[in-house]
Amino acid sequence: MNKAIFFKEWIKTKNAFWILFSILGLVSIYIIFQLYHTCEFVSAIRVWNNYLIDDKGAYINLMKLLPLLSGIILAFVQFVPEVTLKRIKLTLHVPYPQKRMLFMMISIGVLELLAIFGFSLGIYIIYLSTIVSHEIVFASFMVSLPWFIAGIAAYILVCAICLEPTWRGRVINALMAAAFINIFFISPFPKSYNYSIVGLIIVTSLCFLIVLRSMFRFKKGLQD
């Protein structure tokens, strides 16, 4: 059954997955080319200075909102057809634990996002580590990590918004999601999220409970 669920979700989201994978991958490759161009035609010293002096989020700033948009788009692609075509009713009526079913669906989306983010951030980090020291690589990574976690949080919360049966509930969930995701963009100062990043990851994971809440309300048949 797990394989069937995976396959079903993959069929729904594979086009969006590959498009997002390509977009974020291409942006990362563009950033790498910027670094390469600076090293070849100016000097590697300029790259160091861009990180040390000018802007701690140098180069990677281009990626700032892409993970957030990726999470929102993937959630829409995965759950809007379920809700508008009323397929979610069938999904929740198959002889399979409903909470586990929903957990599998969300997990597949999260895994897809992790694959996209892992690839795009990974190639950037690997290339950057050949130019600058590990302290600057880590600082650049810590500047961008909240943005990627925001993407996963956005995915989970948009799933909850889509599954919510009432428009009033959707608006409230949307406002709550906007406020929560805002936390990830408070400060671009490197390593400023050192003390809170683990907590943010835990709370993001717990946002699955909000998806469950939407599912319970959907099953109850709540209406506006």
Next chain:
Amino acid sequence: MKIATKIFYYTLIIFLMAWILPSLYNFLFYQPNSIANYKYSPITKNFVHWEYTDGQSLYLDSENNHYNQDQYDSLLPVTYYFILQSKNKAIDSLEGYSIDRMSIGMGMASGSGGPRNINTPHLGVKEIMESTKYRLALQDPTQVFRFTKNSMEIINKRDNKIDTLKTRLFTDAFNEAGIQWPVLRSSGSPSSRKSYDFGYIILDSNNEVYHMMQVHGKPYVRKTSVTPDMGIDLISMREPMNKEYLGYLLGNNSLSLLMANKDYTTTKLDFPLNMHKENFWIMGNMLYWTVTVARDDSFDLYAINAHTYKTVLHEHHERPVMKYTKTLKWVFPFTVNFQRKTDRWIYPSFANFSWYALILNLLLSGLLVFIQRKRKDTNYGMSIITIFFGLFSFVPALFIKENS
């Protein structure tokens, strides 16, 4: 599981409201409470400042005497030397010291700091530059360094590789000087846009201070006269134009200057300063330094003689409490902040706990019960929660309907 989802949902909403509502309140009702730009006047021998009130600029001194702008300029003959010179009103000497372009430039002093400068993430690498000039100017640094548990590593920016020879030379120089690894802090100003470079001041784990430079590619490391009992825990390289001192040393509620002489003596300034809790800024010229030490509820002004480094005048001022901060305690039982004035870390902290908000909480709770009865909603849990969380739970409870 349903209860768990409800608990998490409402906890998150209340938490976010505790962050957003006070921020919105501050945004709507904020009143500035900044400290005016005070300077010590060698003419009137007191502090003068200007402020912008009710659409006009006021120029005042400590005795509340009012001046016009021309008179104010004359009270600060060093600060406004060039403006006075353009009006042929500049004086050429004061208190036995000649005032001219050169002496003004050489005598400038500045500096600032506060808890935010201490409680801030550090990158872990800093630039190291050659302190001797090449063809009359300093060169941009091409290497960086990091301190490890027992060494100083120097890395070339060009190829991202460790310069093993320099690493060994600098580490040996520190070991010979008697450093106690690991290094706690280092402070320098590695920029080529200055007239000279004094390298770095280093604080080791024994609270002793060292001076480090790179001279012709070789290390220059000297131990200063700072001893552990001085309790120095913060350092700041300043590099003034007159090269009289290297920088500031802070510790034991005081600020000292690390003098740029052969023995690296220290000169303690005689005013209290705890940079872990207070902000300070120094605006100085060749005759006097004006030091402002600020807290949330008050600030102190010190006039320091720039030659003897003795305090010649001290004033204490209270800062008015703004109306909106007074009313805050009646409205919100507590606030959540992700950013604070005392550090650059992002994490949630709870502040401004207030029992006064209980009155509003009880009113809101009663109002919520009334509204829920009209809605025929029997879920009075939120009304009980509103007694403790006030507006943070009242606002969501107005809009969230559990059973439609």
